[in-house]
Amino acid sequence: MKVLIAGSGIAGLTTALRADALGHDVELIVKGELGGGSTAHAQGGIAGAYGAGDSPALHALDTMHAGDGHGGPLAIATLVDGAAAALDALVSAGVAFDRAADGSIARGLEAAHSRPRIAHAGGDATGRAISHALVARLRASEVRVRERAFAADLLIDEGRVRGIRLVSGSEIEADAVVLATGGAGRLFAHTTNPPETTGDGIAMALRAGAAVADLEFMQFHPTVLAVGTPFLISEAVRGAGAVLRDAGGRRFMVDEHPDAELAPRDIVARAVARRADEQGSPVVLDATILGAPELAHRFPTIDAELRRRGLDWSRQPVPVSPAAHYLMGGVVTDVDGRASLPGLWAVGETARTGVHGANRLASNSLLEGAVFGARLAEALEAPRAFESLTLLGSASRCSNSSDSKKAGRFSRHALQQLMWERVGLLRDDEGLTDAVRTLHAWEAPSPRTSAEQEDANLLVVARAMASAALERTESLGAHFRLSPALIGAA
């Protein structure tokens, strides 16, 4: 079977390698170079309940709890039960996970996990280690790779997806098309995501009429360096003992949640934003208790980056604020990666399998790419109709209509600012209504270049996200609607 995969993060690479091993004719395209995307930036690690005192059932409970009860039980069970095999496959692919004294894979703790179950490599360079190992495997495989090949749209014939049209105009046909194009953090003015994450696969699916859901659930990471270019300071640092303090030096998270700094991400992110707003300056992350040798040993990437910026976090707390980080929603798939259109599949952050519910549990996304990438490849030969899944979230449709009212000129910068201010981590009816109106008043650029294609994709996904957020009138997980009484307080 000819399989065409767009994207070379953990999801695309895992799918390609497994499909190749199964004897499929695999081609992988990527809009930049191999190894781009969010995967290589992942610091904290990859979750998996494989150690003593832990179990997939506990991992499933934590995942469901973090997702505010909105996750799909089957998808979650598939994720946690697949962790041990996924970790084994990564080890076999050459990922050198950090080891404990007894030789077993060392396990760290992260927010909202009830057990230490996060495997990491090179301290905080887990994503880089995974990406390097899988890219090396790919280069040694039969998979054909096209770099700088930007997927623009799906080719559809008689209701079936038959391939992909590139921005260059050329077309690639395939029996199965897999969208593994990552998330959409670049919708927002402040994000941890690299430049490639412009929601391309989700926009393609929306334009083709495939089911897309849960776009209102965007996770904002609470601890991103608040000076200079946004730079993530992993949750694992708080897992190791670092704390958040306000301008008066108080650990304000203690009053917010029983788990204080290790409360679910959305709770920490909102508390950080509120406190910063109240005091008129960012809160700080205090890791001084860990000391210089420990910080350099456990978090070498973060340590080096902070020192490069002239910050000595072993002596001085560093200012942090939230930034857009991870999209829980996406192209709706079943637990084998099948999307709603025949011939279309999706995996990784592009997909909405239902594992993350309304809020992702830390370190579950690398795991999702590894588990569901392998499952998708195994399922290619056994095509059966997409079973219409019960959509727990609101389904999104592509909207190209533009409002007659003028709302200034479209630019990527204006869109990112609007999304940050109106569709960010604290939302209200007025702001969302304004965002939907403005986004629909903007003309979608007619894409001729890669940058214009990204702009068009951002606008399509932004419209769907803002509309989904407006439609969901209650707060759930990462989607937080301010009640009228809170608007002034935030």
Ligand SMILES: Cc1cc2nc3c(=O)[nH]c(=O)nc-3n(C[C@H](O)[C@H](O)[C@H](O)COP(=O)(O)OP(=O)(O)OC[C@H]3O[C@@H](n4cnc5c(N)ncnc54)[C@H](O)[C@@H]3O)c2cc1C
């Ligand atoms: C700073 C940071 C830290 C993180 N830390 C962790 C962590 O510790 N643990 C964890 O589990 N998760 C973490 N995450 C989240 C996790 O890294 C991502 O969710 C995951 O790597 C997504 O993998 P993916 O394969 O779906 O997509 P990506 O790794 O984003 O890859 C997407 C690929 O698609 C390509 N692409 C995009 N559009 C097109 C197009 N139109 N045509 C062709 N190719 C295209 C890109 O170039 C790229 O190759 C982190 C994310 C960030 C940004």
